Amino acid sequence: MREEIVKEYISLIPNVFGSFSELNKDSMELSHMQNHVIEYMYMQNRALNLKDISIGLNVAKQQLTNIIKDLETGGYLIKVPDAKDKRAILVSLSPKGKEVQDNKWIKIYQKFSEGLDKLSMEEQLDLRYALHKVNILLEKMGP
């Protein structure tokens, strides 16, 4: 029994990963690490200081100095001194930085939407319900 649930889950991973691996295909402007930072900031959706990002991405803070300086120069990030800690600097995504991530999700949306057209109305309902169920249960399993 357990074996079979795991097997289904393992099958799911490549299916979903197909979408995800295409996320960074096009964004040629930015390097791997720069993308990584923007992704992380987008997910956190709040102003972070370098230390936060360093820990969150498991990257040395020394590396971030230049990466973030370049992203700021490019207009993707905004740096503001932290009022509460005068050593620190709060970094947040600019509208341009957010747009980079938004566009990635729009692509996933479009691709998924095309796939949906191949399903009947009944299958679409089934998929919706099954996805909902999976999400609820995976959520419950998480830490």
Added chain:
Amino acid sequence: MREEIVKEYISLIPNVFGSFSELNKDSMELSHMQNHVIEYMYMQNRALNLKDISIGLNVAKQQLTNIIKDLETGGYLIKVPDAKDKRAILVSLSPKGKEVQDNKWIKIYQKFSEGLDKLSMEEQLDLRYALHKVNILLEKMGP
């Protein structure tokens, strides 16, 4: 309606990605590209020549020369001359190379299995069925 299916799918991605991003956490021995090659070989599950890998991973064959030489030196890959094409060399995973990938999946298995313990028997059955349904329908949607 469509909006809501997409929304569920978008929610699914981070759930699953949690597992996937941990795949390469520990394998410190190997570089990013070396891991990439081993992953690809593991997925293909057959002997490949450099050209195959080059196309499959969208990497210049010139890059592969050294990557694969190092992997062979490390005992992860085995190189055998192709009998049918004397220019080519067939590369396959050694037991050690397969083990690297196996261990990654074992970790996912274990983590998922721990999560399962938090669910009731009924929920586990629901999850199995819902996952199965999702997999079948996503498969149908793919190219």
Added chain:
DNA sequence: GCAAGTAGTAAATATTATATTACTACTTTT
């Protein structure tokens, strides 16, 4: 208030990744 600790920066260095060109040995086409 002072010692110890922290956030960020800077610069030097090492390692990886990517790209370009050219070459050998073999295969395919005609």
Added chain:
DNA sequence: AAAAGTAGTAATATAATATTTACTACTTGC
């Protein structure tokens, strides 16, 4: 059998990423 094409290797240059040490300005704990 000659011409054109292909698989792999080699050497090189540049960019991206990672690591180390050291410094300034500030905060925290005592």
